[in-house]
Amino acid sequence: xxxxxxxxxxxxxxxxxxxxxxxxxxxxxxxxxxxxxxxxxxxxxxxxxxxxxxxxxxxxxxxxxxxxxxxxxxxxxxxxxxxxxxxxxxxxxxxxxxxxxxxxxxxxxxxxxxxxxxxxxxxxxxxxxxxxxxxxxxxxxxxxxxxxxxxxxxxxxxxxxxxxxxxxxxxxxxxxxxxxxxxxxxxxxxxxxxxxxxxxxxxxxxxxxxxxxxxxxxxxxxxxxxxxxxxxxxxxxxxxxxxxxxxxxxxxxxxxxxxxxxxxxxxxxxxxxxxxxxxxxxxxxxxxxxxxxxxxxxxxxxxxxxxxxxxxxxxxxxxxxxxxxxxxxxxxxxxxxxxxxxxxxxxxxxxxxxxxxxxxxxxxxxxxxxxxxxxxxxxxxxxxxxxxxxxxxxxxxxxxxxxxxxxxxxxxxxxxxxxxxxx
Amino acid sequence: xxxxxxxxxxxxxxxxxxxxxxxxxxxxxxxxxxxxxxxxxxxxxxxxxxxxxxxxxxxxxxxxxxxxxxxxxxxxxxxxxxxxxxxxxxxxxxxxxxxxxxxxxxxxxxxxxxxxxxxxxxxxxxxxxxxxxxxxxxxxxxxxxxxxxxxxxxxxxxxxxxxxxxxxxxxxxxxxxxxxxxxxxxxxxxxxxxxxxxxxxxxxxxxxxxxxxxxxxxxxxxxxxxxxxxxxxxxxxxxxxxxxxxxxxxxxxxxxxxxxxxxxxxxxxxxxxxxxxxxxxxxxxxxxxxxxxxxxxxxxxxxxxxxxxxxxxxxxx
Numbered sequence: 001x002x003x004x005x006x007x008x009x010x011x012x013x014x015x016x017x018x019x020x021x022x023x024x025x026x027x028x029x030x031x032x033x034x035x036x037x038x039x040x041x042x043x044x045x046x047x048x049x050x051x052x053x054x055x056x057x058x059x060x061x062x063x064x065x066x067x068x069x070x071x072x073x074x075x076x077x078x079x080x081x082x083x084x085x086x087x088x089x090x091x092x093x094x095x096x097x098x099x100x101x102x103x104x105x106x107x108x109x110x111x112x113x114x115x116x117x118x119x120x121x122x123x124x125x126x127x128x129x130x131x132x133x134x135x136x137x138x139x140x141x142x143x144x145x146x147x148x149x150x151x152x153x154x155x156x157x158x159x160x161x162x163x164x165x166x167x168x169x170x171x172x173x174x175x176x177x178x179x180x181x182x183x184x185x186x187x188x189x190x191x192x193x194x195x196x197x198x199x200x201x202x203x204x205x206x207x208x209x210x211x212x213x214x215x216x217x218x219x220x221x222x223x224x225x226x227x228x229x230x231x232x233x234x235x236x237x238x239x240x241x242x243x244x245x246x247x248x249x250x251x252x253x254x255x256x257x258x259x260x261x262x263x264x265x266x267x268x269x270x271x272x273x274x275x276x277x278x279x280x281x282x283x284x285x286x287x288x289x290x291x292x293x294x295x296x297x298x299x300x301x302x303x304x305x306x307x308x309x310x311x312x313x314x315x316x317x318x319x320x321x322x323x324x325x326x327x328x329x330x331x332x333x334x335x336x337x338x339x340x341x342x343x344x345x346x347x348x349x350x351x352x353x354x355x356x357x358x359x360x361x362x363x364x365x366x367x368x369x370x371x372x373x374x375x376x377x378x379x380x381x382x383x384x385x386x387x388x389x390x391x392x393x394x395x396x397x398x399x400x401x402x403x404x405x406x407x408x409x410x411x412x413x414x415x416x417x418x419x420x421x422x423x
Numbered sequence: 424x425x426x427x428x429x430x431x432x433x434x435x436x437x438x439x440x441x442x443x444x445x446x447x448x449x450x451x452x453x454x455x456x457x458x459x460x461x462x463x464x465x466x467x468x469x470x471x472x473x474x475x476x477x478x479x480x481x482x483x484x485x486x487x488x489x490x491x492x493x494x495x496x497x498x499x500x501x502x503x504x505x506x507x508x509x510x511x512x513x514x515x516x517x518x519x520x521x522x523x524x525x526x527x528x529x530x531x532x533x534x535x536x537x538x539x540x541x542x543x544x545x546x547x548x549x550x551x552x553x554x555x556x557x558x559x560x561x562x563x564x565x566x567x568x569x570x571x572x573x574x575x576x577x578x579x580x581x582x583x584x585x586x587x588x589x590x591x592x593x594x595x596x597x598x599x600x601x602x603x604x605x606x607x608x609x610x611x612x613x614x615x616x617x618x619x620x621x622x623x624x625x626x627x628x629x630x631x632x633x634x635x636x637x638x639x640x641x642x643x644x645x646x647x648x649x650x651x652x653x654x655x656x657x658x659x660x661x662x663x664x665x666x667x668x669x670x671x672x673x674x675x676x677x678x679x680x681x682x683x684x685x686x687x688x689x690x691x692x693x694x695x696x697x698x699x700x701x702x703x704x705x706x707x708x709x710x711x712x713x714x715x716x717x718x719x720x721x722x723x724x725x726x727x728x729x730x731x732x733x734x735x736x737x738x739x740x
Binding site: 010012147148209219220280281282283284285286287291292293294295296297298299300312314316319320322324327328329330331332333335336339340341342343345363366368371372374375376377378379380382384385 | 431432433434435436437438439440441442443444445446447449450542543544545546632681682684685686687688733734735736737738739
């Protein structure tokens with residue numbers, strides 16, 4: 001009955017794709033663009049400098065944010081506020097020797113546990129925010145995050161050593177007393193060292209809050225944390241190689257064709273698509289991240305970062321065109337499909353007319369951002385974008401309000417400062 | 424990067440980048456396809472006069488909508504075909520022998536007062552088609568009375584038979600006549616079998632929300648069954664009520680109009696149920712033989728109230 005009246009008959013939404021092929025190595029990039037927002041460059045790192053793989057380029061002031069490393073032999077061509085550009089060069093003897101001298105760290109042999117591991121992992125380029133979060137129960141989200149992304153199954157089934165090491169390190173790092181691995185109910189998986197929970201696998205089941213609900217039976221329970229399989233894989237990768245993390249696993253796909261690759265951090269999307277033999281034409285949309293929750297990219301020289309889940313080409317004509325100014329026609333499809341039981345039709349209109357406080361009263365903050373509202377919208381409204389806008393504006397307003405609460409004190413200090421200046 | 428690939432113009436968009444593929448236009452096409460069997464039956468039963476009314480109504484609706492959009496300084500959106508659907512549904516409610524001015528007046532009021540005055544598609548508080556119908560029905564009762572308007576036919580009006588001759592007389596009308604549309608009624612509203620086939624297919628495809636349709640039919644049949652059980656001599660069977668008047672048309676195509684219906688499953692079902700109950704109340708105690716359109720106009724007004732029945736959002740305690 002439910003299937004007959006299913007609003008999402010799209011087979012791609014079933015997040016088990018039967019793909020278990022091991023990941024291919026991605027291209028060796030001719031140029032990389034590394035994110036440096038918030039990073040402080042190490043001394044001596046400057047333009048025109050030659051760098052070697054795994055050479056540390058910058059550190060982030062946050063203890064949970066991994067440092068930035070060069071993924072290739074190359075020359076720094078440009079450094080600006082947001083990015084570091086490195087162009088590949090043929091290494092000379094000296095550079096090769098420097099690359100050889102990068103010390104390997106045997107994480108598994110280390111005695112450190114819990115918080116002591118955080119600075120070590122940071123020094124290996126790992127973000128430990130979600131891995132080391134403070135919680136009673138930690139769930140590993142073993143589902144493909146978005147429809148079309150297919151790396152979760154191979155990660156669970158074909159890269160066992162990596163997964164095993166990742167779990168071992170996670171057990172050492174996480175303060176959680178219980179660590180569970182949530183996998184699609186279709187996958188029969190035996191692991192002696194982690195508790196497996198089988199969860200539904202039809203999108204939006206892979207959204208973090210819904211995985212937690214499937215595992216615990218509760219909506220937003222306290223003391224339960226969740227971490228993506230992608231992060232555990234990165235942790236395992238570092239434990240296996242002993243080298244700083246400079247690569248990520250992504251799905252590169254189009255309507256007809258897709259594959260999973262281990263690519264260097266900072267690889268440019270144009271190069272990746274050419275490597276994966278994916279063609280595109282004028283009018284196609286290029287998506288970084290998943291096809292439902294990702295972001296649209298305006299040029300091919302954008303790069304993938306450690307957290308990227310995929311790169312997709314959406315061919316022009318494969319979906320109805322989004323014109324951007326179409327009004328809501330009250331068809332109610334989004335309300336029926338919303339897994340958070342919200343009214344996206346109202347929320348999107350509130351955001352459209354900048355009535356953000358009303359959106360808050362309609363629980364906009366409970367939105368899981370799964371993107372299904374936009375998927376079913378027959379008027380092709382950017383519903384998810386409107387909701388994100390409302391959330392962003394509300395967060396901004398809250399920040400301003402908090403500042404204003406502090407103001408009397410600040411003004412008092414300024415006044416006394418002025419008084420002192422007068423003396 | 425080659426110069427060829429860097430010169431590609433990429434389209435920017437907002438997430439999600441995949442889509443179910445449905446659009447307003449495609450939705451309208453589905454509805455028109457579902458109405459097609461009823462159109463064929465209408466032509467078969469009523470001949471060219473039915474074609475005349477349907478064509479005129481559709482043409483006027485589209486023209487008026489285009490004119491309104493022009494006057495309102497909006498982009499022309501008649502290519503979404505919603506005006507065609509409205510025009511056809513309005514024609515379905517009119518007798519086949521309606522004079523041309525009646526059809527034109529109905530179509531103009533439907534689109535102007537029932538749709539564009541509120542800001543266009545989906546903004547109207549009550550059903551677009553029924554606004555036009557109600558204006559005509561109240562202003563020109565004689566022309567709108569299918570029994571009085573259709574003189575050159577051998578068909579009978581089952582509801583008039585029921586109201587003025589009693590249930591026993593009404594029971595003599597064979598069910599196949601009712602199903603095949605051999606009854607005096609609106610020219611398309613009487614094509615019960617064809618509407619049922621088209622409507623149920625649309626419900627299965629998820630284009631129409633089955634909750635309100637099911638609720639509506641259960642409401643009509645349920646109350647009719649209670650009356651029928653209390654005294655079968657006085658009251659017609661539930662099936663008779665389902666197959667007469669515009670119940671079948673309204674249950675599938677009017678009450679399900681999502682712009683006027685609540686949007687969650689339970690409220691939609693209740694909305695249908697109340698609508699069905701109102702139909703029977705008007706038929707039983709009202710002066711009109713078929714209360715369906717008025718029942719739906721009334722229940723449209725309940726939508727904001729019914730929309731207040733809603734589950735708590737995710738994680739809200």
